[in-house]
Amino acid sequence: MIVEWIRHRLTPAPRALRDMGYLRELIAIDARRRRHRRAWAPHLRAAQSMILDCAAHLDRWDQVVVVGAAQTADVPLDLLALLFRRVVLVDLMFLPAVRIAAMRMAPVALEPCDVTGVVEAVRTLPRGAPLPAPRPAIPDMAHADLVISCNVLSQLPLLPCRWLERRHGLDPVALEPFRRRLIADHLRVLSAAPCPVCLITDTERQVVVAGQPVEAVDLLHGIDPDVEGDAWWWAIAPRPEEAWTHDVRHRVIAGWLRGFSTPDDDASVADLGPERRPVDGRSHGGG
Template identity: 35%
Template sequence: MLRELFTLWRDRGSRLARSLGQDREAVSIDARYRRCRAAWQPHLEATRDLILDAARAAAGRELAMVLGSGACLDVPVAELAGQFRQVVLVDAHHPRPARTLAAALPNVRLVAADASGLVQATLDAARGRAPLPDPVPRPEVLPGLRPDFTASVNLASQLAIPFYKLLPRRVPESRRQAFYRGIVQAHFDWLATRPGKTCLVCDTAWERADGETVLDCRDALEGVVLPPPDRTWIWRIAPRPEESPAYDRQNRVVGYLDFAAVWPAPGLE
Protein backbone atom coordinates (compact mmCIF):
# COMPACT_ATOMS: atom_id res chain seq x y z
CA MET A 1 0.00 0.00 0.00
CA LEU A 2 2.81 2.44 0.84
CA ARG A 3 4.45 1.73 -2.51
CA GLU A 4 1.16 2.46 -4.31
CA LEU A 5 0.68 5.73 -2.42
CA PHE A 6 4.22 6.83 -3.24
CA THR A 7 3.77 5.94 -6.90
CA LEU A 8 0.56 7.96 -7.07
CA TRP A 9 2.18 10.90 -5.28
CA ARG A 10 5.02 11.12 -7.81
CA ASP A 11 2.90 10.33 -10.87
CA ARG A 12 -0.33 12.29 -10.49
CA GLY A 13 -2.26 12.63 -13.71
CA SER A 14 -3.67 15.65 -15.46
CA ARG A 15 -6.95 17.20 -14.43
CA LEU A 16 -8.67 14.97 -16.99
CA ALA A 17 -7.01 11.84 -15.63
CA ARG A 18 -7.86 12.76 -12.04
CA SER A 19 -11.51 13.46 -12.92
CA LEU A 20 -11.74 9.98 -14.44
CA GLY A 21 -9.70 8.33 -11.69
CA GLN A 22 -7.27 7.03 -14.30
CA ASP A 23 -4.08 7.90 -12.44
CA ARG A 24 -5.26 5.93 -9.40
CA GLU A 25 -6.40 3.09 -11.64
CA ALA A 26 -2.98 2.95 -13.30
CA VAL A 27 -1.31 2.51 -9.92
CA SER A 28 -3.75 -0.26 -8.97
CA ILE A 29 -3.18 -2.06 -12.27
CA ASP A 30 0.59 -1.89 -11.83
CA ALA A 31 0.37 -3.28 -8.30
CA ARG A 32 -1.92 -6.14 -9.34
CA TYR A 33 0.31 -6.94 -12.31
CA ARG A 34 3.31 -7.27 -10.00
CA ARG A 35 1.37 -9.67 -7.77
CA CYS A 36 -0.29 -11.68 -10.59
CA ARG A 37 2.32 -11.46 -13.34
CA ALA A 38 2.34 -15.19 -14.18
CA ALA A 39 -1.47 -15.40 -14.37
CA TRP A 40 -1.65 -12.30 -16.60
CA GLN A 41 1.05 -13.39 -19.05
CA PRO A 42 -1.14 -15.50 -21.39
CA HIS A 43 -3.60 -12.62 -21.75
CA LEU A 44 -0.88 -10.07 -22.40
CA GLU A 45 0.74 -12.29 -25.02
CA ALA A 46 -2.59 -13.05 -26.72
CA THR A 47 -3.37 -9.34 -26.89
CA ARG A 48 0.01 -8.38 -28.31
CA ASP A 49 -0.12 -11.21 -30.86
CA LEU A 50 -3.56 -10.16 -32.10
CA ILE A 51 -2.51 -6.51 -32.44
CA LEU A 52 0.57 -7.45 -34.45
CA ASP A 53 -1.34 -9.86 -36.68
CA ALA A 54 -3.92 -7.15 -37.41
CA ALA A 55 -1.26 -4.49 -37.98
CA ARG A 56 0.55 -6.62 -40.56
CA ALA A 57 -2.60 -6.56 -42.70
CA ALA A 58 -2.74 -2.74 -42.81
CA ALA A 59 -2.29 -1.39 -46.33
CA GLY A 60 -0.31 1.69 -45.28
CA ARG A 61 2.75 2.06 -43.07
CA GLU A 62 2.51 5.73 -42.11
CA LEU A 63 0.52 5.92 -38.87
CA ALA A 64 -0.69 3.51 -36.19
CA MET A 65 -2.94 4.66 -33.35
CA VAL A 66 -3.58 2.70 -30.15
CA LEU A 67 -6.34 3.63 -27.71
CA GLY A 68 -6.15 2.38 -24.14
CA SER A 69 -2.37 2.03 -24.17
CA GLY A 70 -1.96 2.55 -20.39
CA ALA A 71 1.36 1.22 -19.16
CA CYS A 72 1.78 -0.65 -22.49
CA LEU A 73 1.84 -4.06 -20.79
CA ASP A 74 -0.40 -5.43 -23.54
CA VAL A 75 0.73 -3.21 -26.43
CA PRO A 76 3.71 -4.23 -28.60
CA VAL A 77 4.95 -0.66 -28.91
CA ALA A 78 8.48 -1.36 -30.14
CA GLU A 79 7.22 -3.76 -32.81
CA LEU A 80 4.63 -1.26 -34.04
CA ALA A 81 7.28 1.46 -34.07
CA GLY A 82 9.31 -0.78 -36.36
CA GLN A 83 6.38 -1.27 -38.73
CA PHE A 84 4.97 2.28 -38.97
CA ARG A 85 6.55 5.67 -39.51
CA GLN A 86 4.68 7.03 -36.48
CA VAL A 87 2.83 5.45 -33.57
CA VAL A 88 0.38 7.46 -31.45
CA LEU A 89 -0.61 6.09 -28.05
CA VAL A 90 -3.85 7.53 -26.67
CA ASP A 91 -5.00 7.34 -23.05
CA ALA A 92 -6.37 9.63 -20.37
CA HIS A 93 -3.21 8.98 -18.35
CA HIS A 94 0.21 7.77 -19.47
CA PRO A 95 1.98 6.29 -16.43
CA ARG A 96 5.73 6.42 -16.04
CA PRO A 97 6.50 3.08 -17.80
CA ALA A 98 4.70 4.32 -20.94
CA ARG A 99 6.53 7.64 -20.85
CA THR A 100 9.87 5.88 -20.44
CA LEU A 101 9.13 3.55 -23.34
CA ALA A 102 8.01 6.38 -25.63
CA ALA A 103 11.09 8.45 -24.77
CA ALA A 104 13.27 5.65 -26.10
CA LEU A 105 11.42 5.43 -29.43
CA PRO A 106 11.60 8.66 -31.48
CA ASN A 107 8.57 7.83 -33.66
CA VAL A 108 6.22 7.14 -30.72
CA ARG A 109 4.02 9.97 -29.46
CA LEU A 110 1.82 10.03 -26.35
CA VAL A 111 -1.50 11.89 -26.46
CA ALA A 112 -3.69 12.37 -23.38
CA ALA A 113 -7.34 12.33 -24.41
CA ASP A 114 -10.81 11.36 -23.25
CA ALA A 115 -11.66 8.44 -25.55
CA SER A 116 -15.38 8.83 -24.86
CA GLY A 117 -15.42 12.59 -25.53
CA LEU A 118 -18.12 12.92 -22.87
CA VAL A 119 -16.47 14.11 -19.67
CA GLN A 120 -17.40 17.79 -20.04
CA ALA A 121 -20.94 17.02 -21.25
CA THR A 122 -21.44 14.70 -18.28
CA LEU A 123 -20.15 17.27 -15.80
CA ASP A 124 -22.51 19.86 -17.30
CA ALA A 125 -25.41 17.43 -16.95
CA ALA A 126 -24.42 16.60 -13.38
CA ARG A 127 -24.49 20.32 -12.51
CA GLY A 128 -27.86 20.80 -14.16
CA ARG A 129 -26.48 22.98 -16.94
CA ALA A 130 -27.55 20.72 -19.81
CA PRO A 131 -29.23 17.37 -20.42
CA LEU A 132 -27.24 14.24 -21.04
CA PRO A 133 -26.48 13.75 -24.74
CA ASP A 134 -29.19 11.62 -26.29
CA PRO A 135 -28.29 9.78 -28.40
CA VAL A 136 -24.69 9.48 -27.32
CA PRO A 137 -22.56 10.90 -30.15
CA ARG A 138 -19.57 9.18 -31.64
CA PRO A 139 -16.41 10.64 -30.09
CA GLU A 140 -13.93 12.79 -31.97
CA VAL A 141 -10.59 11.35 -30.93
CA LEU A 142 -7.80 13.23 -32.68
CA PRO A 143 -10.02 13.98 -35.68
CA GLY A 144 -7.17 15.39 -37.76
CA LEU A 145 -5.37 12.05 -37.91
CA ARG A 146 -6.02 9.43 -40.58
CA PRO A 147 -4.29 6.31 -39.31
CA ASP A 148 -3.46 3.29 -41.41
CA PHE A 149 -4.09 1.14 -38.34
CA THR A 150 -6.20 1.75 -35.21
CA ALA A 151 -6.42 -0.57 -32.21
CA SER A 152 -8.74 -0.30 -29.22
CA VAL A 153 -7.04 -2.32 -26.49
CA ASN A 154 -8.85 -3.54 -23.39
CA LEU A 155 -10.67 -0.21 -23.30
CA ALA A 156 -14.32 -0.63 -24.31
CA SER A 157 -15.42 -2.30 -21.08
CA GLN A 158 -13.77 0.49 -19.06
CA LEU A 159 -15.25 3.49 -20.84
CA ALA A 160 -18.48 3.79 -18.88
CA ILE A 161 -17.04 3.06 -15.43
CA PRO A 162 -15.81 6.60 -14.57
CA PHE A 163 -19.28 7.95 -15.32
CA TYR A 164 -20.86 5.83 -12.57
CA LYS A 165 -19.53 8.39 -10.10
CA LEU A 166 -19.80 11.47 -12.29
CA LEU A 167 -23.56 11.12 -12.78
CA PRO A 168 -25.71 12.01 -9.78
CA ARG A 169 -28.41 9.64 -8.53
CA ARG A 170 -31.11 12.14 -9.42
CA VAL A 171 -30.66 11.07 -13.03
CA PRO A 172 -33.11 8.15 -13.45
CA GLU A 173 -31.47 4.75 -13.48
CA SER A 174 -32.97 3.89 -16.86
CA ARG A 175 -31.44 7.05 -18.32
CA ARG A 176 -28.06 6.31 -16.76
CA GLN A 177 -28.07 2.76 -18.10
CA ALA A 178 -28.99 3.97 -21.58
CA PHE A 179 -26.15 6.49 -21.39
CA TYR A 180 -23.60 3.86 -20.34
CA ARG A 181 -24.70 1.56 -23.14
CA GLY A 182 -24.52 4.47 -25.58
CA ILE A 183 -20.91 5.17 -24.59
CA VAL A 184 -19.86 1.65 -25.52
CA GLN A 185 -21.95 1.60 -28.70
CA ALA A 186 -20.52 4.95 -29.81
CA HIS A 187 -16.97 3.70 -29.28
CA PHE A 188 -17.58 0.68 -31.49
CA ASP A 189 -19.26 2.84 -34.14
CA TRP A 190 -16.32 5.24 -34.08
CA LEU A 191 -13.75 2.46 -34.33
CA ALA A 192 -15.52 0.84 -37.29
CA THR A 193 -15.50 4.11 -39.24
CA ARG A 194 -11.76 4.79 -38.91
CA PRO A 195 -9.73 4.83 -42.11
CA GLY A 196 -7.39 1.90 -42.54
CA LYS A 197 -7.42 -1.37 -40.63
CA THR A 198 -9.17 -1.50 -37.24
CA CYS A 199 -8.51 -3.95 -34.43
CA LEU A 200 -10.44 -4.53 -31.20
CA VAL A 201 -9.56 -6.36 -28.00
CA CYS A 202 -12.00 -6.12 -25.10
CA ASP A 203 -13.67 -7.88 -22.20
CA THR A 204 -17.19 -9.15 -22.74
CA ALA A 205 -17.84 -10.67 -19.31
CA TRP A 206 -16.46 -10.48 -15.79
CA GLU A 207 -16.69 -13.74 -13.86
CA ARG A 208 -16.00 -15.29 -10.50
CA ALA A 209 -14.98 -18.92 -10.91
CA ASP A 210 -14.08 -21.97 -8.89
CA GLY A 211 -11.99 -24.06 -11.23
CA GLU A 212 -14.14 -24.73 -14.32
CA THR A 213 -17.33 -23.68 -12.53
CA VAL A 214 -18.49 -20.10 -13.12
CA LEU A 215 -20.05 -18.86 -9.88
CA ASP A 216 -21.43 -15.64 -11.32
CA CYS A 217 -21.04 -13.55 -14.45
CA ARG A 218 -21.50 -9.85 -15.20
CA ASP A 219 -21.81 -8.32 -18.64
CA ALA A 220 -18.83 -6.05 -19.29
CA LEU A 221 -20.26 -4.07 -22.23
CA GLU A 222 -23.39 -2.48 -20.73
CA GLY A 223 -25.64 -4.72 -22.83
CA VAL A 224 -23.98 -4.11 -26.21
CA VAL A 225 -23.62 -7.39 -28.11
CA LEU A 226 -20.62 -8.00 -30.35
CA PRO A 227 -20.52 -10.25 -33.43
CA PRO A 228 -18.57 -13.54 -33.29
CA PRO A 229 -14.87 -12.74 -32.72
CA ASP A 230 -11.74 -14.01 -34.44
CA ARG A 231 -10.21 -15.09 -31.13
CA THR A 232 -11.29 -15.58 -27.53
CA TRP A 233 -9.42 -16.26 -24.31
CA ILE A 234 -9.65 -15.97 -20.52
CA TRP A 235 -7.77 -13.32 -18.57
CA ARG A 236 -7.14 -14.62 -15.06
CA ILE A 237 -7.08 -11.13 -13.63
CA ALA A 238 -7.26 -12.03 -9.93
CA PRO A 239 -6.42 -15.65 -9.15
CA ARG A 240 -7.10 -16.67 -5.57
CA PRO A 241 -6.23 -15.42 -3.01
CA GLU A 242 -5.75 -12.02 -4.75
CA GLU A 243 -9.38 -11.02 -4.24
CA SER A 244 -10.68 -13.95 -2.18
CA PRO A 245 -9.49 -17.41 -1.11
CA ALA A 246 -12.88 -18.75 -2.28
CA TYR A 247 -12.73 -17.91 -5.98
CA ASP A 248 -10.72 -16.66 -8.95
CA ARG A 249 -11.82 -13.59 -10.86
CA GLN A 250 -11.48 -13.79 -14.62
CA ASN A 251 -12.47 -11.82 -17.70
CA ARG A 252 -13.69 -13.26 -20.99
CA VAL A 253 -11.82 -11.48 -23.76
CA VAL A 254 -12.54 -11.26 -27.48
CA GLY A 255 -10.32 -10.10 -30.32
CA TYR A 256 -11.06 -8.85 -33.85
CA LEU A 257 -8.43 -8.62 -36.55
CA ASP A 258 -10.64 -6.47 -38.81
CA PHE A 259 -13.36 -4.92 -36.68
CA ALA A 260 -14.81 -2.70 -39.41
CA ALA A 261 -15.54 -5.79 -41.48
CA VAL A 262 -17.93 -7.23 -38.87
CA TRP A 263 -19.46 -4.20 -37.11
CA PRO A 264 -22.53 -2.65 -38.77
CA ALA A 265 -21.55 0.95 -38.07
CA PRO A 266 -23.75 3.74 -39.42
CA GLY A 267 -22.33 5.69 -42.37
CA LEU A 268 -18.65 6.30 -42.86
CA GLU A 269 -17.24 9.72 -42.00
Protein backbone atom coordinates in the same frame (compact mmCIF):
# COMPACT_ATOMS: atom_id res chain seq x y z
CA MET B 1 -1.03 -0.27 -0.92
CA ILE B 2 1.70 2.03 0.40
CA VAL B 3 3.59 1.81 -2.89
CA GLU B 4 0.41 2.60 -4.82
CA TRP B 5 -0.25 5.61 -2.57
CA ILE B 6 3.28 6.91 -3.17
CA ARG B 7 2.91 6.43 -6.94
CA HIS B 8 -0.40 8.25 -6.83
CA ARG B 9 1.20 11.20 -5.03
CA LEU B 10 4.22 11.38 -7.33
CA THR B 11 2.70 10.66 -10.75
CA PRO B 12 1.87 13.85 -12.69
CA ALA B 13 -1.79 14.04 -13.71
CA PRO B 14 -4.42 16.76 -14.27
CA ARG B 15 -6.41 17.55 -11.14
CA ALA B 16 -9.69 16.72 -12.89
CA LEU B 17 -8.54 13.18 -13.70
CA ARG B 18 -7.27 12.71 -10.16
CA ASP B 19 -10.63 13.83 -8.78
CA MET B 20 -12.54 11.36 -10.93
CA GLY B 21 -10.24 8.47 -10.00
CA TYR B 22 -8.52 7.89 -13.34
CA LEU B 23 -5.00 8.05 -11.93
CA ARG B 24 -5.93 5.81 -9.00
CA GLU B 25 -7.45 3.21 -11.31
CA LEU B 26 -4.49 3.32 -13.69
CA ILE B 27 -2.01 2.73 -10.88
CA ALA B 28 -4.21 0.02 -9.32
CA ILE B 29 -4.45 -1.89 -12.61
CA ASP B 30 -0.70 -1.69 -13.10
CA ALA B 31 -0.15 -2.90 -9.53
CA ARG B 32 -2.52 -5.84 -10.07
CA ARG B 33 -0.67 -6.76 -13.25
CA ARG B 34 2.57 -6.85 -11.29
CA ARG B 35 1.06 -8.93 -8.47
CA HIS B 36 -0.35 -11.47 -10.91
CA ARG B 37 2.37 -11.35 -13.52
CA ARG B 38 2.23 -15.09 -14.20
CA ALA B 39 -1.59 -15.26 -14.37
CA TRP B 40 -1.81 -12.26 -16.70
CA ALA B 41 1.02 -13.36 -19.01
CA PRO B 42 -1.10 -15.50 -21.40
CA HIS B 43 -3.58 -12.64 -21.88
CA LEU B 44 -0.85 -10.07 -22.52
CA ARG B 45 0.96 -12.38 -24.94
CA ALA B 46 -2.27 -13.12 -26.80
CA ALA B 47 -3.11 -9.41 -27.12
CA GLN B 48 0.35 -8.55 -28.40
CA SER B 49 0.29 -11.47 -30.82
CA MET B 50 -3.08 -10.38 -32.24
CA ILE B 51 -1.82 -6.82 -32.77
CA LEU B 52 1.25 -8.06 -34.63
CA ASP B 53 -0.82 -10.49 -36.69
CA CYS B 54 -3.16 -7.69 -37.78
CA ALA B 55 -0.21 -5.44 -38.60
CA ALA B 56 1.38 -8.20 -40.67
CA HIS B 57 -1.66 -8.31 -42.97
CA LEU B 58 -1.39 -4.65 -43.99
CA ASP B 59 0.07 -3.46 -47.28
CA ARG B 60 1.14 -0.08 -45.86
CA TRP B 61 2.85 0.73 -42.55
CA ASP B 62 2.91 4.50 -42.29
CA GLN B 63 0.86 5.17 -39.16
CA VAL B 64 -0.85 3.13 -36.46
CA VAL B 65 -3.14 4.56 -33.78
CA VAL B 66 -3.47 2.65 -30.50
CA VAL B 67 -6.38 3.57 -28.22
CA GLY B 68 -6.03 2.47 -24.61
CA ALA B 69 -2.26 2.85 -24.41
CA ALA B 70 -1.85 4.27 -20.90
CA GLN B 71 0.31 1.31 -19.86
CA THR B 72 1.24 -0.58 -23.09
CA ALA B 73 1.79 -3.88 -21.24
CA ASP B 74 -0.55 -5.45 -23.81
CA VAL B 75 0.96 -3.52 -26.76
CA PRO B 76 4.19 -4.62 -28.53
CA LEU B 77 5.36 -1.03 -28.64
CA ASP B 78 8.98 -1.66 -29.60
CA LEU B 79 7.98 -3.80 -32.59
CA LEU B 80 5.31 -1.35 -33.73
CA ALA B 81 7.91 1.41 -33.58
CA LEU B 82 10.14 -0.63 -35.89
CA LEU B 83 7.31 -1.46 -38.29
CA PHE B 84 5.48 1.88 -38.60
CA ARG B 85 6.82 5.31 -39.43
CA ARG B 86 4.56 6.81 -36.73
CA VAL B 87 2.93 5.18 -33.71
CA VAL B 88 0.24 7.29 -32.01
CA LEU B 89 -0.67 6.26 -28.46
CA VAL B 90 -4.05 7.56 -27.30
CA ASP B 91 -5.39 7.65 -23.73
CA LEU B 92 -6.48 10.09 -21.05
CA MET B 93 -3.04 9.91 -19.44
CA PHE B 94 0.08 7.77 -19.53
CA LEU B 95 2.22 6.12 -16.92
CA PRO B 96 5.74 7.59 -16.58
CA ALA B 97 7.25 4.42 -18.07
CA VAL B 98 5.23 4.97 -21.25
CA ARG B 99 6.30 8.61 -21.44
CA ILE B 100 9.94 7.57 -21.10
CA ALA B 101 9.53 4.90 -23.79
CA ALA B 102 7.95 7.48 -26.11
CA MET B 103 10.89 9.82 -25.62
CA ARG B 104 13.31 7.02 -26.50
CA MET B 105 11.44 5.88 -29.62
CA ALA B 106 11.33 8.49 -32.37
CA PRO B 107 8.21 7.11 -34.12
CA VAL B 108 6.10 7.15 -30.94
CA ALA B 109 3.81 10.10 -30.21
CA LEU B 110 1.52 10.51 -27.20
CA GLU B 111 -1.96 11.95 -27.72
CA PRO B 112 -3.80 12.54 -24.43
CA CYS B 113 -7.47 12.38 -25.37
CA ASP B 114 -10.86 11.58 -23.90
CA VAL B 115 -12.20 9.32 -26.65
CA THR B 116 -15.72 9.46 -25.16
CA GLY B 117 -15.92 13.24 -25.04
CA VAL B 118 -17.84 13.17 -21.75
CA VAL B 119 -15.29 13.08 -18.93
CA GLU B 120 -15.03 16.83 -18.31
CA ALA B 121 -18.74 17.32 -19.00
CA VAL B 122 -19.61 14.68 -16.40
CA ARG B 123 -17.18 16.14 -13.87
CA THR B 124 -18.67 19.63 -14.18
CA LEU B 125 -22.31 18.57 -14.63
CA PRO B 126 -24.67 20.67 -12.47
CA ARG B 127 -26.83 18.65 -10.13
CA GLY B 128 -30.14 17.78 -11.77
CA ALA B 129 -28.95 18.61 -15.28
CA PRO B 130 -29.44 16.13 -18.16
CA LEU B 131 -26.59 13.75 -18.86
CA PRO B 132 -24.14 15.09 -21.43
CA ALA B 133 -24.18 13.72 -24.96
CA PRO B 134 -21.03 11.75 -25.81
CA ARG B 135 -18.72 13.33 -28.38
CA PRO B 136 -16.51 10.40 -29.32
CA ALA B 137 -13.36 11.01 -31.31
CA ILE B 138 -10.03 9.34 -32.02
CA PRO B 139 -7.13 11.62 -32.96
CA ASP B 140 -5.05 10.97 -36.10
CA MET B 141 -7.46 8.27 -37.28
CA ALA B 142 -8.01 9.90 -40.69
CA HIS B 143 -4.41 9.17 -41.72
CA ALA B 144 -3.99 5.79 -40.04
CA ASP B 145 -3.19 2.51 -41.77
CA LEU B 146 -4.34 0.58 -38.70
CA VAL B 147 -6.39 1.55 -35.64
CA ILE B 148 -6.21 -0.60 -32.51
CA SER B 149 -8.65 -0.35 -29.62
CA CYS B 150 -6.90 -2.33 -26.92
CA ASN B 151 -8.65 -3.44 -23.72
CA VAL B 152 -10.47 -0.14 -23.28
CA LEU B 153 -14.03 -0.60 -24.61
CA SER B 154 -15.59 -2.07 -21.45
CA GLN B 155 -13.80 0.53 -19.31
CA LEU B 156 -15.25 3.63 -20.96
CA PRO B 157 -18.43 3.93 -18.83
CA LEU B 158 -16.95 2.88 -15.47
CA LEU B 159 -15.59 6.06 -13.90
CA PRO B 160 -18.06 8.53 -15.47
CA CYS B 161 -20.95 6.45 -14.15
CA ARG B 162 -19.28 5.95 -10.76
CA TRP B 163 -18.94 9.75 -10.50
CA LEU B 164 -22.59 10.24 -11.40
CA GLU B 165 -23.66 7.67 -8.83
CA ARG B 166 -21.59 9.13 -6.01
CA ARG B 167 -21.81 12.86 -6.73
CA HIS B 168 -25.31 13.06 -8.19
CA GLY B 169 -26.99 10.14 -6.46
CA LEU B 170 -28.08 8.60 -9.74
CA ASP B 171 -29.28 5.03 -9.69
CA PRO B 172 -26.93 2.58 -11.44
CA VAL B 173 -29.84 1.02 -13.30
CA ALA B 174 -30.95 4.40 -14.63
CA LEU B 175 -27.45 4.91 -16.06
CA GLU B 176 -27.60 1.77 -18.18
CA PRO B 177 -28.57 3.57 -21.43
CA PHE B 178 -25.67 5.99 -20.86
CA ARG B 179 -23.25 3.08 -20.47
CA ARG B 180 -24.50 1.50 -23.68
CA ARG B 181 -24.22 4.80 -25.52
CA LEU B 182 -20.56 5.26 -24.55
CA ILE B 183 -19.68 1.73 -25.69
CA ALA B 184 -21.71 1.87 -28.90
CA ASP B 185 -20.37 5.31 -29.85
CA HIS B 186 -16.77 4.10 -29.54
CA LEU B 187 -17.60 1.22 -31.86
CA ARG B 188 -19.30 3.61 -34.28
CA VAL B 189 -16.19 5.76 -34.47
CA LEU B 190 -14.01 2.69 -34.99
CA SER B 191 -16.36 1.38 -37.68
CA ALA B 192 -16.02 4.69 -39.54
CA ALA B 193 -12.22 4.44 -39.69
CA PRO B 194 -10.77 4.64 -43.24
CA CYS B 195 -8.52 1.67 -42.48
CA PRO B 196 -8.66 -1.78 -40.85
CA VAL B 197 -9.49 -1.83 -37.14
CA CYS B 198 -8.23 -4.31 -34.57
CA LEU B 199 -10.48 -4.57 -31.51
CA ILE B 200 -9.36 -6.27 -28.32
CA THR B 201 -11.87 -6.16 -25.49
CA ASP B 202 -13.16 -8.14 -22.58
CA THR B 203 -16.83 -8.99 -22.95
CA GLU B 204 -17.82 -11.02 -19.91
CA ARG B 205 -16.81 -11.34 -16.27
CA GLN B 206 -17.15 -14.71 -14.57
CA VAL B 207 -16.86 -15.60 -10.91
CA VAL B 208 -15.30 -19.06 -10.64
CA VAL B 209 -15.56 -21.33 -7.59
CA ALA B 210 -13.73 -24.65 -7.47
CA GLY B 211 -13.03 -24.41 -11.20
CA GLN B 212 -16.67 -23.80 -12.15
CA PRO B 213 -18.27 -20.47 -13.15
CA VAL B 214 -21.13 -19.53 -10.85
CA GLU B 215 -21.97 -16.00 -12.03
CA ALA B 216 -21.49 -14.01 -15.23
CA VAL B 217 -21.79 -10.29 -16.00
CA ASP B 218 -22.06 -8.81 -19.49
CA LEU B 219 -19.30 -6.18 -19.55
CA LEU B 220 -20.58 -4.59 -22.78
CA HIS B 221 -24.16 -4.18 -21.56
CA GLY B 222 -25.86 -5.83 -24.52
CA ILE B 223 -23.59 -4.39 -27.22
CA ASP B 224 -22.22 -7.20 -29.39
CA PRO B 225 -19.10 -6.48 -31.49
CA ASP B 226 -18.59 -8.64 -34.57
CA VAL B 227 -14.91 -9.55 -34.38
CA GLU B 228 -13.09 -11.92 -36.71
CA GLY B 229 -10.17 -13.40 -34.83
CA ASP B 230 -9.68 -15.21 -31.55
CA ALA B 231 -11.03 -15.41 -27.99
CA TRP B 232 -9.54 -16.45 -24.68
CA TRP B 233 -9.98 -16.27 -20.92
CA TRP B 234 -8.06 -13.69 -18.91
CA ALA B 235 -7.32 -14.66 -15.30
CA ILE B 236 -7.77 -11.09 -14.14
CA ALA B 237 -8.21 -11.67 -10.40
CA PRO B 238 -6.95 -15.01 -9.08
CA ARG B 239 -7.62 -15.77 -5.43
CA PRO B 240 -7.24 -13.99 -3.07
CA GLU B 241 -7.25 -10.76 -5.13
CA GLU B 242 -10.97 -10.17 -4.59
CA ALA B 243 -11.80 -12.97 -2.14
CA TRP B 244 -10.39 -16.20 -0.77
CA THR B 245 -13.45 -18.05 -2.03
CA HIS B 246 -13.31 -17.42 -5.77
CA ASP B 247 -11.33 -16.44 -8.84
CA VAL B 248 -12.45 -13.93 -11.45
CA ARG B 249 -11.82 -14.32 -15.16
CA HIS B 250 -12.82 -12.25 -18.18
CA ARG B 251 -13.61 -13.48 -21.66
CA VAL B 252 -11.65 -11.53 -24.28
CA ILE B 253 -12.32 -11.28 -28.01
CA ALA B 254 -9.72 -9.96 -30.42
CA GLY B 255 -9.30 -9.45 -34.14
CA TRP B 256 -10.70 -7.45 -37.05
CA LEU B 257 -13.77 -5.38 -36.21
CA ARG B 258 -16.47 -6.17 -38.80
CA GLY B 259 -19.35 -4.31 -37.17
CA PHE B 260 -21.50 -4.49 -34.06
CA SER B 261 -25.08 -4.86 -32.95
CA THR B 262 -27.17 -3.36 -30.18
CA PRO B 263 -30.24 -4.84 -28.47
CA ASP B 264 -33.19 -5.00 -30.86
CA ASP B 265 -35.36 -2.93 -28.55
CA ASP B 266 -32.97 -0.87 -26.46
CA ALA B 267 -35.77 0.99 -24.69
CA SER B 268 -37.29 -2.24 -23.40
CA VAL B 269 -34.05 -3.51 -21.90
CA ALA B 270 -32.42 -0.23 -20.83
CA ASP B 271 -33.65 -0.56 -17.25
CA LEU B 272 -32.46 -4.10 -16.67
CA GLY B 273 -28.90 -3.17 -15.68
CA PRO B 274 -25.90 -5.43 -16.26
CA GLU B 275 -26.93 -8.96 -17.00
CA ARG B 276 -26.22 -11.29 -14.07
CA ARG B 277 -27.08 -14.94 -14.45
CA PRO B 278 -26.06 -18.36 -13.17
CA VAL B 279 -23.94 -20.29 -15.64
CA ASP B 280 -22.98 -23.87 -16.15
CA GLY B 281 -19.42 -25.07 -16.37
CA ARG B 282 -19.19 -25.12 -20.18
CA SER B 283 -16.71 -22.73 -21.75
CA HIS B 284 -18.01 -20.60 -24.61
CA GLY B 285 -14.83 -18.92 -25.72
CA GLY B 286 -11.38 -19.67 -26.87
CA GLY B 287 -8.40 -20.41 -24.69
